[in-house]
Amino acid sequence: MKAAKAKALSSGYFCLPMAHRQGGSLNTVLVVDDKKSMVDVLKRSFAGAGYAVLTAHSVKDALDRLRSAAELDMVVTDLKLPDGDGLQILAAAKERSPLMPVVVMTAHGTIENAVRAVKQGAYDFIAKPFDPDHLLLLVARALSESGSRRENIVLKKEFSRYLRMPELIGESPHWQSVVESARKVAPLKTTVLILGESGTGKELIARAVHFFSPRAEQPFVAVNCAAIPKDLIENELFGHEKGAFTGATEIKQGRFELADKGTIFLDEIGDMDLSLQAKLLRVLQESEFERVGGARTLHVAVRIVAASNKDLHKAVAEGSFREDLFYRLNVFPLVIPPLRERRADILPLARHFVQVHCREMNRPEMAIDDDALRALEAYAWKGNVRELKNVLERAVITAEGVRIERRHVALSAPEAPPLPTAEGSLLAVGDAASRAAEIALIEQVLRETGGNKSRAAEKLQVSYKTLLTKIKDYGLENLA
Ligand SMILES: Nc1ncnc2c1ncn2[C@@H]1O[C@H](COP(=O)(O)OP(=O)(O)OP(=O)(O)O)[C@@H](O)[C@H]1O
Ligand SMILES: [Mg+2]
16 A cells, blocks of 8 residues: 555656646645644645645634635645634635635644544544655545536536426427326336427427436436437447547447436437447347447446437338337327417417526516517417527517517518419419419418408408408418
């Protein structure tokens, strides 16, 4: 043990790397002792190991340093000082930063005091007289541990973003039944396949399945199969062994390993390469795989939730998606209808997003005017819930007071009708053109009136009955 310590010290391995924080700046240590000779020795020893050193000779000095130092990573303090107790310094250090390690130095025979200090949050104590190298080791260890605790906290924060149950807003029977099915399947291990257009809430439902399940405290690991380049995805999903390829200097755990005991969300599964689909099938069937470049078979207990905005039946028919994989995934399909087919959700979602954006932007609560609500309800929402969310974010930004008016709700103009083809008789061309023009105008007026047919008929200067017939003929019922 002693030999190992000596070797570590002589190689500088322990001291020098720890003297630098991530990013390269020096770690700063505050050394407190009333004996000048002691402070000098320690100052030299720390500086020699690459630390920046601050010194103090009394409690008062030390408290000043703790208040004023721009950078401070750790404290080494004597317990008995002329004007007070090292415990005061410990308390002030913890107040400055709860994770700051404090090592107390104690004279022989006052170990009980040192133990008391450790109970009050000191990292450790060292009994005088000591070898300065021993203290260096202790400091290096303390800094390295507090660094990883900090990283852990950052990770936990990141994680806790996902630890919150997502808010599932919607009153339409369609949406309610999706949520209800998600709740029913969640406690089981059953694979879930979520299908729906882009922006309909597939990821939200995937998270809900995880959070309604007994795995809620375990990881939820999302993989966007479309976003990761084809030649990297195997590495991402299954990890690699050290030396698997040039540059693989360390073992890397893949997403399946990281998701062990939790849920893996394979998003945009329809975009996965065929060769990888075969490997995925094996994990689904056997719950086992090997890291890239590895011979060892790993087993995981992972719940699979996959999603796609593609028509997977069609992809199977076209040969771009393996049929066997499709059946493995399609155990419990959840289909989320587009927003335009569940208009009852538009207003609750709109109000919810206004609230969310106001909160995020630190603005007082806002209300949405009736005509703005009507316009939102009548709009075709091709981008689904995500488009609605974005429109309301812009509205919250542009509205100055506490009301969102119609003019703040920027809906893109309805698409221009297709130009009538110039084939056939002159009469037919005329008919097609007038039909297209009528469709465009009726759509526009229905949007403006928020779907109010009698007001639309008035504006268009036709009878209510004529408008109804045209709406039916042109298939515009979803706007009315
Ligand atoms: N019912 C809902 N209640 C609350 N927020 C919702 C709801 N549906 C969707 N959202 C929000 O809308 C946005 C889009 O949802 P999500 O990312 O889940 O959609 P998606 O189907 O995965 O989209 P894509 O296919 O583009 O990946 C997210 O910010 C999500 O939180
Ligand atoms: Mg998504």
